[in-house]
Amino acid sequence: MRAVIFDEFGARPEVRDVPEPVPPPGGAVVRVEATGLCRSDWHGWQGHDPGIRLPHVPGHEYAGVVVAVGPGVHRWRPGDRVTAPFVCACGQCPACLAGDQQVCERQTQPGFTHWGSFAEQVAVRDADVNLVRLPDELDYPAAAALGCRFATAFRAVVSQGRVAAGEWVAVHGCGGVGLSAVMIAAACGARVVAVDVAPGALELARRCGATVCLDGSALGPDAVSAAVREAAGGGAHLSLDALGSHATCRASIEGLRRRGRHVQVGLLPAAEGHPALPMDLVIAYELELRGSHGMPAHAYPELLRLVTAGVLRPAELVTSTIGLAEVPAALAAMAGPAPGGMRLIRPH
Structure with missing residues (x-):
């Protein structure tokens, strides 16, 4: 063959x-x-x-x-x-x-x-x-x-993320798994903030039901979480890193509101080292961090x-x-x- x-x-x-x-x-x-x-x-x-x-x-x-x-x-x-x-x-x-x-x-x-x-x-x-x-x-x-990608996103949003209608969901990275997460969260009645650096990916996210689309390249890595919090009226209830990078993982956590839920979906290869996470924020806001694996x-x-x-x-x-x-x-x-x-x- x-x-x-x-x-x-x-x-x-x-x-x-x-x-x-x-x-x-x-x-x-x-x-x-x-x-x-x-x-x-x-x-x-x-x-x-x-x-x-x-x-x-x-x-x-x-x-x-x-x-x-x-x-x-x-x-x-x-x-x-x-x-x-x-x-x-x-x-x-x-x-x-x-x-x-x-x-x-x-x-x-x-x-x-x-x-x-x-x-x-x-x-x-x-x-x-x-x-x-x-x-x-x-x-x-x-x-x-x-x-x-679609099954991974489904379980990440529905089972691990426990999405509820009316919540704000942030999706960092609008590749296959990210766009799947946008579509699934929107179908569940959530309001979605989609973040990516590619205009074409953001346009697809809008078609999949995203309420707000943020261009990460225009904002810069340090401003993404602040923009998510502003768009979501104080922060996302649920946020997913669908790309898998140190910057998107951190931005996903920092864009949450108090008692928010972060789900890590994108791979973070060991060869690139471990990301520095804002554990002070995790403690102060009682944030929940979860992985999702298919x-x-x-x-x-x-x-x-x-x-x-x-x-x-x-x-x-x-x-x-x-x-x-x-x-x-x-x-x-x-x-x-x-x-x-x-x-x-x-x-x-």
Whole structure:
């Protein structure tokens, strides 16, 4: 099969013929009909994830059709239309047994722990735990957006952030996960302040329901939190760092009102050091700081119900579609500011 592969971290990936995956015991192989290009893939290519072994095929949010299953799989058969969360759980550890598969102690992640979905096929381990059946009315591009960014944003806003109608929600960074968070928060009845440095991303945020859009490049990093507090009438009730940088993490916390809630969604690579957080403010305002790491497969039905009902519209976040040959250049371009929205890959 054809796949995007790199032999060294940071070296330009290539499209090459590689062996097709074989379904492991309890696992499945999925023909990839659409897969997303995510900033997490860029971090992996740069060597920021210690679990990646070279050579490597990236890609972790995808939708497609089951083409083969391994021994021990009971719920799936070839021809089933599926997606999967980017965290594939073992289903047996204490975290999984508690229903928290997104923090599985023995998790695997296509595109990180093993070869991913920038290919014509991808292997999924523990298929009975991790595959999600797609409604017939949901097409593959929209479904591919759910595996990482949209599902991550949904859980970050709804479960971890506990958003309520009428609250102010600040979203720092309007890439795929940030725009998803804007759309989800607005659909929940919240008023959203969207922050980004790219005019195109802010325009997309406005279309997704943002009440206020702030240009971070015009304000400067030190003025962003003050602008959020002013726009939100004293500060956001809930704020998300959807980008993952020291500046956006700090601005997200400093833009909260008293007893506000910060959710860290964007990755903060250890290679860049630990951010200096305003813990004096956390104490004085009794702020709540939480992380959010994807969403377990068993939680997808609620999200799929809202998508098929038209309440949430992940397909509107897809701004471009490319083939495998265009992935190396697109991955390299992610070193700069993202243009906003989601870019999908159609491998076939």
